[in-house]
Every structure is written in C-alpha cells, then in structure tokens.
Amino acid sequence: MDTRDNASRTLLSHLNSLRDAGVRYVALGGASAYASHDNLNGQGEFGGSIAEPGPPVSATSTSTTLPATQRTSDEAKPPVPRLEVLPAPALSLPTKEDTMPPAKGSARPKDPPPLPFDPEEEMTLPELNGAIEGCTRCQLGHGRTNLVFGVGNPDAELVFVGEAPGRDEDAQGIPFVGRAGQMLTRMIENVIEIPRGDVYICNVLKCRPPGNRNPEPGEIDCCEPYLHKQLEIIRPRLIVALGKFAAQFLLATQIPIGKLRGKFGRYRGIPTLATYHPAYLLRNSSQKKVVMGDLLRMKAVLNGETEPVAEIYS
Ligand code: SF4
Numbered sequence: 675m676d677t678r679d680n681a682s683r684t685l686l687s688h689l690n691s692l693r694d695a696g697v698r699y700v701a702l703g704g705a706s707a708y709a710s711h712d713n714l715n716g717q718g719e720f721g722g723s724i725a726e727p728g729p730p731v732s733a734t735s736t737s738t739t740l741p742a743t744q745r746t747s748d749e750a751k752p753p754v755p756r757l758e759v760l761p762a763p764a765l766s767l768p769t770k771e772d773t774m775p776p777a778k779g780s781a782r783p784k785d786p787p788p789l790p791f792d793p794e795e796e797m798t799l800p801e802l803n804g805a806i807e808g809c810t811r812c813q814l815g816h817g818r819t820n821l822v823f824g825v826g827n828p829d830a831e832l833v834f835v836g837e838a839p840g841r842d843e844d845a846q847g848i849p850f851v852g853r854a855g856q857m858l859t860r861m862i863e864n865v866i867e868i869p870r871g872d873v874y875i876c877n878v879l880k881c882r883p884p885g886n887r888n889p890e891p892g893e894i895d896c897c898e899p900y901l902h903k904q905l906e907i908i909r910p911r912l913i914v915a916l917g918k919f920a921a922q923f924l925l926a927t928q929i930p931i932g933k934l935r936g937k938f939g940r941y942r943g944i945p946t947l948a949t950y951h952p953a954y955l956l957r958n959s960s961q962k963k964v965v966m967g968d969l970l971r972m973k974a975v976l977n978g979e980t981e982p983v984a985e986i987y988s
Contacts (some may be wrong), residue, residue, distance in 0.1 A: 675813055677945055679924050689980040699805065702846075705872070710941065734919065737984075742747055742877065752915055761955070770777070777897065777918075778790030781846065785821070786811055786892075786896050787810075787811050788803045789807075789811075789899055790806055790828065791805040791903070793899065793903065796830070796925035797903070797907060799823075799824070799828045799904065799908070801821045802823075802900070802903055802904065802907065804819065806823070806900055807821055807898075808879075809821065809880070811896040811897070812881075812893040812896040812897065813893070814879065814883060814884075815881055816894055817881070817882070818839075818844055818881040818882055819845055819847075819882075820844055820845070820846065821847065821880050821881055822839040822843045822847055822848065822849050822876075822877060822881070823846065823875070823876070823880060824849060824874060824876030824877075824904055825848055825875055825876075826870070826871060826872075826873050826874035826875050827871060827872050827873060828875055828908060829908070830872060830874035830908055830910055831873075831910055831911045831912065832865070832866075832868075832873045832874075832910060832912050832913075832914065832972070832976060833873065833874045833876070833905065833908060833910040833912070833914070833915065834850075834862075834873060834874070834875045834876075834913075834914045834916055834951065835857065835865070835876060835878060835901070835913055835914070835915055835920050835924060835952065836849065836875075836877045836916040836917060836918050837876050837877055837878060837916070837917055837919040838878065838880075838882060838886075838889055838919075838949070839877060839878035839879070839881065839882040839884055840886055840953075841853070841882070841886070842853065843855075843882065844881075844882035844960075849875050849876055849877055850875050850952070852955060853956055854951070854952040854953040855897070857952035857955055857956060858870075858875070858916070858952040861952065861966075861969055866969050866972060866973045866976065867973065868976075874904075874908055876901065876904060877901075877920075878897065878901055878919070879893060879894070879897050879921055880896070881897075888919065889901070902942065904915055905941075905942065905944065910944060911976070912945050912946070912947070912972065912975060912976060912982065913941055913944050914946070914947050914949060914969075915941075915947065915948045916949065916950075916951045916952065917931065917950060917953075917954065918930070918931035918934075920941040920947075920951075921934045921935075921948035922934070923942075924939075924948075925941065925946060925948060925986045926938035927939070927986060929986065931948065931950065934948040934986060935948055935949055935950060935964065936948070936964065936967065936968045936971070937985040937986050938982045938983060938984050938986065939984055939985070939986030939987065940984055945970070945975070945982035945984070947968060947975075947982070948968075948986070949969070950964075950965050965984060
C-alpha cells in the first residue's frame with residue numbers, strides 16, 4: 675500500500691468520525707481546514723433540526739468534488755464548499771425543555787386521555803357534568819370523594835372561579851361551601867347586592883388535590899377544557915378570579931396576587947377581575963376592605979356604570 679493510499683484511508687476515517695460527531699460540512703482552505711458544527715442553540719441556519727444522514731464517505735467523492743476555498747470577507751463571499759458526503763446526521767437539537775429535568779410535581783402527561791365529550795358539540799351544563807362525572811384524566815380523579823362541577827345560574831352574567839375544591843367541597847360535591855363559601859356568599863350578596871343563586875361558581879380544577887396542595891401543571895392541562903366548556907355554555911359578561919392561583923391562571927401571568935388584585939384582564943376574551951380568595955380573608959380580615967373595593971368596581975361594571983378597562987395583558 676503506498677503513502678497516498680494510507681493518506682486517503684486516514685482522511686476517509688477522519689471524515690467519517692466528524693460526520694458521526696455531528697459535523698455538517700467542512701470547508702477546506704490552504705493548509706487549514708475547519709469543520710463547522712451546527713448551532714447548538716437550534717436558532718441558527720439549521721432552524722433547530724438537521725437533515726438525514728447520508729451514505730458513508732467514499733474516497734472518490736472526497737477527492738474530486740471539492741475545490742479548496744478560503745473565507746476572506748463577508749462581501750464577495752465564495753460559496754462555502756460542502757461535502758455532499760458529509761450531510762448532517764438525523765438528529766433533532768434538544769430544546770431547553772428537553773434538557774432540563776422536570777420540576778418536582780410538574781409532570782405533564784405527554785398523551786392525556788381523550789376528552790369525554792366533543793368540544794365542538796353544543797351542550798348544556800348538566801350534559802357536560804354528566805360527561806365528565808367519571809373523569810380520571812388526571813391522578814386527582816382517583817382520590818376524590820365527589821367531582822365538584824359548579825353551581826349557580828346557567829345564564830349568569832357573572833362567574834366566580836376559584837382554585838380547586840377543599841375538604842368540605844369534596845365531601846359535598848359543591849364549590850365554596852364551609853366558612854370560605856359563607857364568606858363568598860356575603861361578598862356577593864352584601865357587596866355586589868345580588869343573590870348568590872344569580873351568579874355561577876366553579877373552580878379551575880374539579881377534583882380536590884390531596885392535602886389541599888397546589889394544583890400541578892399536568893392536572894391543569896387535563897382539567898382546563900372543562901372550565902373552558904363551562905364558560906362557553908354560560909357565556910358570562912364578567913369573571914371574578916378568586917385568589918392567587920385562579921388569578922394567575924386565568925390571566926396567564928406570574929404577577930403576584932398583591933399586584934393583580936383589583937385589576938382587569940381577560941380570559942378567552944371575557945373581562946376578568948382578580949381579587950383575594952375568601953379563605954384568605956378569613957385569615958386576614960384587614961383585607962376585606964380592599965376586596966370590597968374590588969367588588970364594588972365589579973358591581974359598577976355589571977350595572978353598566980363603568981367599563982372594565984384591562985390593565986393586565988398576557
Ligand atoms: S381534576 Fe379534572 S381532569 Fe383531573 S380527574 Fe378531576 S375532573 Fe378529571
């Protein structure tokens with residue numbers, strides 16, 4: 675075997691190694707040659723993906739198709755020579771999400787079970803309730819006593835949305851019972867001055883998280899279509915988001931509740947006012963006054979005395 679054969683085999687072996695390592699093309703210039711790796715952020719010329727791998731390098735193609743070139747300036751840039759024999763391997767660049775370990779308790783089901791109703795179908799609230807009453811789309815369905823669908827006027831102009839059922843709600847299958855529920859009733863009847871039965875009350879999640887822990891993202895993903903459908907059926911003019919979780923979820927923001935409170939945003943186009951949760955008021959009675967101010971603002975909007983000017987944009 676002569677020296678040229680050895681050199682060719684060495685070069686061939688090297689080029690194959692580069693291809694396996696993700697090198698997409700090689701520019702040859704004078705005594706130096708450089709190999710360019712794909713943009714590892716997935717933002718560059720490859721747009722986050724790389725083409726299929728090609729066949730193994732052949733001595734013929736490496737030796738005859740590539741003129742040497744050297745990049746001199748961005749102007750009059752000669753075409754970068756590409757080794758047709760070294761196309762990129764079939765790899766998708768990992769996204770940031772792929773490479774980060776999931777936060778504890780934040781697992782999102784990749785393939786959640788199908789919805790138990792057709793989202794395009796016209797339904798009544800009782801029909802929707804019946805469709806989801808056996809729901810186990812997320813793990814909360816296995817631990818509940820009762821699914822807590824919602825209660826109130828199906829034609830309500832005003833809907834109150836809380837976070838998730840608590841112990842009393844789970845036991846009775848009705849949202850906002852117990853002391854927090856009584857506080858909410860006073861907020862509605864004494865401040866807005868309408869009967870509780872005139873509004874609709876529900877939660878983002880329909881089943882109780884164990885120990886009243888915060889809802890997990892996967893649980894929200896699974897349950898949100900039910901809230902969406904409820905609101906599509908009711909078509910309220912206005913929503914009140916009760917507490918940090920409901921407010922941040924409905925307004926799609928991480929702004930602290932202390933700053934969200936008293937402001938309007940929109941949930942699927944519906945003007946939505948954030949305020950404190952009644953349970954919070956039971957522990958912090960000094961905040962009743964500010965909540966009263968929020969509800970009086972909502973009352974004025976409800977009565978057509980003022981417009982719900984959006985201050986939270988997501
Ligand atoms: S929380 Fe919602 S999605 Fe999860 S089981 Fe209950 S109804 Fe189904």
